[in-house]
Amino acid sequence: MKDNYDVIIVGAGPGGSVTARHTAEAGLKVLLLEKRQEIGTPKRCGEGIGYAVLDRLGYKRDERFVCHHIDGGIMYAPSGKALEIPGGDGGAVIERKVFDKFLAYDAAKAGAEIQVKTEVTGLLRDNEGKIAGVDAVYEGKKYQIRAKIVVASDGIESKIGRMAGLKYSNDLVSVVSGYQYEMANIDIENPNKLYFYIGRKIAPRGYIWIFPKGLHVANVGIGIGGSHEKTAKQYLDKWIENTDSVKKGAIIEENAGAIPIGNFLEKMTLDNFLAVGDAAHQVNPVHGGGLAEATYAGVLAAKAIVDAIKAGDTSAEGLNEYNVLWWNERGNQLRRVEKVVKAYENMSDEALDLISNAITGNDVVDLSDGRSAKLMKIILKNPRLLGLAKYLK
Ligand SMILES: Cc1cc2nc3c(=O)[nH]c(=O)nc-3n(C[C@H](O)[C@H](O)[C@H](O)COP(=O)(O)OP(=O)(O)OC[C@H]3O[C@@H](n4cnc5c(N)ncnc54)[C@H](O)[C@@H]3O)c2cc1C
Known part of the structure; x- marks a missing residue:
């Protein structure tokens, strides 16, 4: 580890490693710091990913981290009605522990230095108070490392984003609590489908999922929004208790984690600083998937960093290209998705059943992409749903 870099x-x-790879590929001196002793472990993820994302990253569809191929999904409404969701280009349930390392291998291959077991504890500031590097601790020893630009890709807790002064909303409603078991010896109706179970009674303002990693192995998890009498784990345990095909399984891994939902940051840049991935709330709010968003944003962030360093202007203004690109390519669409989520969060089980009787699996895909015209039509036709219209405007 040296004491000076272009980018730390x-x-x-995924967000950090992709940013590291693309900045290093452009010839910048890059240091990637990770507080855990092993990249990718423990996972906090259902491990579902679309093939389009792997294609974009340049990975093969049978790479070592792909556990199981997926060709669509089934969504169960509270009434038990099943909606078959088309699979599009298909996808996979992956092994995050391997995937995250693949991304880090590629960053290293491009020339980035990587230092694990190194926690960033603070930000260095120059005489004008602008960010100039980081304080880090490795094996009890403190280091001060300088850089032209610091990137916060430290996940949802993002202490670094807060220290830097990014304007996060304090709205707890915009965070979903997740809990998940990886379970073996369960029965899965069709192991090539992702399963989603919705309903306020089983998973208020969220859903329960089964993401198969093999014929009888799956991530079985829950995300719930807001605060409730029971915890996410208690809701999940109750559902498993009532689901014979899953109840008989053995838990081989247990994870908890939060997922940022909406409340995107208008500006993800400050002088000499930007944020990527969960640290910038870049998650699709309808399903909580953040792998696609963190890796997409990593590429955009790297472009803006390289351009800013070339131009000799790493101020917030100099890095603004990142805000512009992200809002144009991802943010505006995700904001439309956020509206759908707001409507969903306010649906009773009765409303969910009424709506799921009137839509198809294709409509579910449209909704998760923020296209809500059909939902609006259904709402406007049904006096019992009218109260939901305001969320979609
Ligand atoms: C229960 C659950 C299920 C999910 N399921 C899916 C899914 O199926 N598909 C999907 O696409 N997304 C899913 N997600 C979301 C996905 O996991 C995240 O969006 C994704 O990991 C974000 O990537 P990231 O690089 O922004 O952050 P992270 O993957 O969180 O990485 C942040 C890294 O920063 C490190 N770090 C933190 N602080 C410091 C510090 N001070 N110094 C050094 N290192 C630090 C952490 O150790 C970590 O390695 C799920 C999330 C949860 C919680």
Whole structure:
């Protein structure tokens, strides 16, 4: 580890590693710091990913981290009605522990230095108070490392984003609590489908999922929004208790984690600083998937960093290209998705049943992409749903 870099990236999750790879490929001196002793472990993820994302990253569909191929999904409404969701280009349930390392291998291959077991504890500031590097601790020893730009890719907790002064909303409603078991010896109706179970009674303002990693192995998890009498784990345990095909299984891994939902940051840049991935709330709010968003944003962030360093202007203004690109390519669409989520969060089980009787699996895909015209039509036709219209405007 040297004491001066072009870019220091805090957190070697997917967002951080992709940013590191693309900045290093452009010839910048890059340091990627990760507080955990092993990249990718423990996972906090259902591990579902679309093939389009792997294609974009340049990975093959049978790479070592792909556990199981997926060709669509089934969504169960509270009434038990099943909606078959088309699979599009298909996808996979992956092994995050392997995937995250693949991303880090590629960053290293491009020339980035990587240092694990190194926690960033603070930000260095220059005489004008602008960010100039990081304080880090490795094996009890403190280091001060300088850089032209610091990237916060330290996940949802993002202490670094807060220290830097990014304007996060304090709205707890915009965070979903997740809990998940990886379970073996369960029965899965069709192991090539992802399963989603919705309903306020089983998973208020969220859903329960089964993401198969093999014929009888799956991530079985829950995300719930807001605060309730029971915890996410208690809701999940109750559902498993009532689901014979899953109840008989053995738990081989247990994870908890939060997922940012909406409340995107208008500006993800400050002088000499930007944020990527969960640290910038870049998650699709309808299903909580953040792998696609963190890796997409990593590429955009790297472009803006390289351009800013070339131009000799790493101020917030100099890095603004990142805000512009992200809002144009992802943010505006995700904001439309956020509206759908707001409507969903306010649906009773009765409303969910009424709506799921009137839509198809294709409509579910449209909704998860923020296209809500059909839902609006259904709402406007049904006096019992009218109260939901305001969320979609
Ligand atoms: C229960 C659950 C299920 C999910 N399921 C899916 C799914 O199926 N598909 C999907 O696409 N997304 C899913 N997600 C979301 C997905 O996991 C995240 O969006 C994704 O990991 C974000 O990547 P990231 O690089 O932004 O952050 P992270 O993957 O969180 O990486 C942040 C890294 O920063 C490190 N770090 C933190 N602080 C410091 C510090 N001070 N110094 C050094 N290192 C630091 C952390 O150790 C970590 O390695 C799920 C999330 C949860 C909680």
